[in-house]
Amino acid sequence: MRFRDGQWLVAEGMRVEYAEEVYRITETETPAGKGLSLLCPSKKIMTRGDVLNLSSLSIVCFLPIVLPQWPAPDSHPGHRTRHPRRPLRHHHPLARRPPSRPQLRPLPRRPSRLNLLHHQLRRRHHPHVRHPLRHRLLHPHDFAISFHPSHLPPTKHLTTLLNRSVGLAYSPATSNPLQTADMRNLKHYIFTQTTLGVGESVHGLGERFGAFNKVGQQVNLWNADGGTSSDQAYKNISFWMSSRGYGIFIDTPERVELEIGSERCCRVQTSVEGQRLRWYIIYGPTPKEVLERYSILTGKPGGVPGWSFGLWLSTSFTTSYDEGTVNSFLEGMKERDIPVEVFHFDCFWLRAFQWCDFVFDEDMFPDPKGQISRLKASGMVKKVCVWTNPYLGQASPVFKEAVEKGYLLKRKNGDVFQWDLWQTGMGIVDFTNPAACGWFVSCLERLFDMGVDSIKTDFGERIPHEDVQWFDTAVDPKRMHNYYAFIYNKLVYETLQKRYGADEAVLFARTATAGTQRFPLTWGGDCESTPEAMAESIRGGLSLGLSGFAFWSVDIGGFEGYPAPWIYKRWVAFGLLCSHSRLHGSNSYRVPWTVDEDDKGDEGCSATLAKWTHLKARLMPYIFAQAQDSIRRGLPLSLRAMCIEFPEDPTSWTLDSQFMLGESLLVAPVFEEDGDVQFYLPKGRWTNFFTGEVKSGPGWAEERHSFATLPLYVREGTLLVLGREGERRTVYDYTEAVEVRTYFAVEGTKAVLVDSEGAEVGVLEVGKGGEVKGQEKLKGESVVKVTEVEDIREALTRDPNFSKSKFNPYTNIPAGAPELPWIR
Known part of the structure; x- marks a missing residue:
């Protein structure tokens, strides 16, 4: 969102007001500790009359807080870890109303223990702990706040909020304060602008497929199914990392718009529609320390079992397959000395037009439980995964029951929200309804009873925010758009944990928001079968890793199209050195002999895939040890920037x-x-x-x-x-x-x-x-x-x-x- 037309003019249709000075500073007490409340009028106060008929912004800066080095809850069985410093919080609640639910909370994997630490912190004083970050008001009658490491002089600042860097805006522009009495036709925005230093670069913000350095880009944090060749992203994470040794986490699941050196070349502008914006500045100074502290705030990555690092094979998306096809593929892989750890049944294990009602297509799979049992007994595969999504097509016999019991998202007039985007007349499972969650869990449990070990949680991006009414009427539909990914994957992950154990749960998710790193793992979405798309995917994996995600995968060979043999083999080498490795495509198979007409040479697709699969098996003592360190510290395993x-x-x-x-x-x-x-x-x-x-x-x-x-x-x-x-x-x-x-x-x-x-x-x-x-x-x-x-x-x-x-x-x-x- 741009509020100005160049440096001097306001954008057409906008009214913009800035915090022009810090008029009054008072101490305040909040659940997070002591802070400073800054009253910031939108013009300089020179006379007593200047305090009338103007807007003001309330800015609360929490004092830097550091946790003592208490023992932390174990992040993985068999490990004892030291509790790192708590992320330093700088809040900007530019607020006139409390936040709507749901709001992302800084809950760790085992919240009871860390909540106790917060409780102890509020009751103990630790004068020996030095605060690693300080903020400083630069002048009593100007608005300017500088953030700098406490061990360095104030001139060595990380970033600053300078003149005209915090403000509010109306669209369309108002000319009279009386117009704000009726906000139904007005949009209201809050924004901040932190300075960009000379040569500073910005990274992260989720799985972004464009330029690695985000300076110069306009970034819209709004989950979308846009593939890997656009500025849209499946996984929008409201956290970015600076090359100057700090990160900023924007604590909201709603749409966040950033102008990163784009509206003003020397600033990062963060804006939201509404009257409240809160963010945390997290000092490192190293990227590892920044990520470790960020992971305490939003959650450590969940653990994954060793088998998940092996090769995953699917029969692709729209291809036709039955039990015979599955067996022939696995037998072919075995003959070529290519071990497969997980077989994945993609969409068409379900009946057409009935996705996703969790019922196998009996024409293609008349005995799914027996088939899965036979697959495992053959030794050709150890685990089985199936594709799911949170939508329900109208043609499914289950649809009527879901409507009658209120399992689906509704419109404001009480009708079920339906559209034909993906499945005919499909509805969206309303995970704010406990009964709907219970039904969804029961469907998953039936799959587990058949022998299914893992779930691919596809979709979850196209969640409407206009003319919708959630079962929990307190939620804000605009915040639910991104946050849906969190509650969807959380439900599936915890169901897997309940059945298979805390660190045996594996889902394969496409969409995510901040905190979803707790529910591993994710893959990069729909990419083309080109070297350029492979490069896009790498940029996406690097950016997601800098957003707190430990594990990531990609469709080896590309999803769309028919990869040339050389592209397939280059992608195999890359894909087997990702943390997780899956062969998957759209309308063509990804077993190697279908790519190069079964070239049996030493550099054929089959031989190449075998070599790289064997190499990853040899690397497992190193990979699995590094995985535990990544979980413990909130770092990416691969791709690690x-x-x-x-x-x-x-x-x-x-x-x-x-x-x-x-x-x-x-x-x-x-x-x-x-x-x-x-x-x-x-x-x-x-x-x-x-x-x-x-x-x-x-x-x-x-x-x-x-x-x-x-x-x-x-x-x-x-x-x-x-x-x-x-x-x-x-x-x-x-x-x-x-x-x-x-x-x-x-x-x-x-x-x-x-x-x-x-x-x-x-x-x-x-x-x-x-x-x-x-x-x-x-x-x-x-x-x-x-x-x-x-x-x-x-x-x-x-x-x-x-x-x-x-x-x-x-x-x-x-x-x-x-x-x-x-x-x-």
Whole structure:
């Protein structure tokens, strides 16, 4: 929303009034603690008469609050964690009315424990705790507030609210205050403008597929089904990260419009329709610290089981399939040595025109329970997922019952809200009705009784906000549009948890809002089968990771269209290095032999998919340990933006076509058919995972890759725990017969060992003399290897009996090499 026409004029049809000075400051007490209330009139008060006939804004700034380092509730079984500092809150309640429900609350995964900490905080004084962030009024009669770290001088501010940066607007423009007596034909907006520093970049705001740096963009936080080639987003998250070491969370689920260096080049403008705006400024100074504190405010990511990291296979969207088709696909994957962990039944497991009434199409699947049982008994797949959505087509026999019992959203005149967008005459399940929730849960439980293990929660974006009446009459329909994603996924996730256990629940969601990271996992939505769409998807995954989401997936090969074999194979390499990996399309299958006419060569689609699936299985000891750390700290596992690991490197804030998998592996997908790729290596020594070649950063590199490799580099100072060579399983004992590689490890370098449930069972650590401590936790024929290429060459020099022909091309370790000294 733009309120001005250039720097000097007000936009046509707008009346804009600003907080012109801070007239009075008073202390205030709120449930969150002490604060300062600022009375800010919309003109400078020079005489006593100036206080009449003008608007004013009330701004409440909460004083910085830091939680002591009390023990936190465990974020995952088997882990004990330290409670990080509580996010610092800066509220802007520009308010004349209380917020309508529902409003996102800062509830953690286990709220009773954290609520107790809040209770203790209000009753205890901790003078020894230094506030890491302060706000400062710059002049008593001007409106200007500066935010700066307390350990730095005030001139080193993070951001400021300067003159004419907080205000209200009417549309259409009013000329007389009497006009505001009737607001039915007036729109009222509240906005703030924080300053953008020189060179500052802005990131996050959900799964956004455009430019990684949002400066220069107009962003509308309003969930929409727009695919990956537009400025619309399935997952709009009202949180953004600055390259200057802070983040801002806008605490509302309603439509938020941002002008990020677009209306004014030097400011980020946040506006909402209404009379109240509240946001939190969260200081890091590192992105990891910002995300960790944000996750305490909105919720830690939920845990996911090890099996979910394996390959998921569907038969795609509009393709025809029955039990025979499913069996033939899984048998074909087994023949080609491609292990499948989860089989997914997409939309047409249901009868046409009856989506989504949870009833299998009996013509195609006459015995669904038996079929699922046979699938699992065959060993070709371990888990089964089905597609659902929160809509109900009028043709379903269940529709009449849902209408009679009030399960569906209504119009204001009492009629059921229906439209033909997606399903003929479909209604929308009203999750503010407890009875509707109970019915939906009972439908899910019938699927679980059949053997279904996971649910794909599709849609939830197209929620109307005009002429609607929710069962809970207190909710604001405009806030429900985005918030619906939260209550929809929450209901399904908690139902899965109740059946399968707290950390065995997995849903596959497309839509999200702030806080939905508690209900993993999500995928990137509908993308085309092009290299450009793959790049769009990467940008979306990076932005979502900077919005507090730990786990993310993508439709490998692209959703729309028919991927060329080379695109499919490049996408396979990228997709198997995402946290989760799924083969899925729209009107064409994604089993590899249908893409390249069953090319049986070493670089055919089948061989390529097998290689990358095997590699991910080998990486599971590292991936699963990193997953637990991501859950605990609120960090993305993959795709992890480079700036999270290397915030001090300005280039890392510009990189939108590569990412980190956890903290130690750099991944640069290839977008060219010939394999040419350019990527950036931050400061330090980086070792090619496949060849052992070492490159030094910072700097750009260019390489050419076959379909069996891509730039996968290991960070200096890493102990990398891998499964045994030839490992095909996703879930196994991650401490037995493993391979531990050291990459320029120094004293203190660590690697956490976890079991197949994610519980920590030990830590490997390089000691002062280069020895590895904690090896007693390793079982079987586990080995520790040095992979620095310089040391291998030295070993070859010392022992001429070794030759390059004896190198294992996969690990670059000389076959039968003697134990080499640890390099510190």
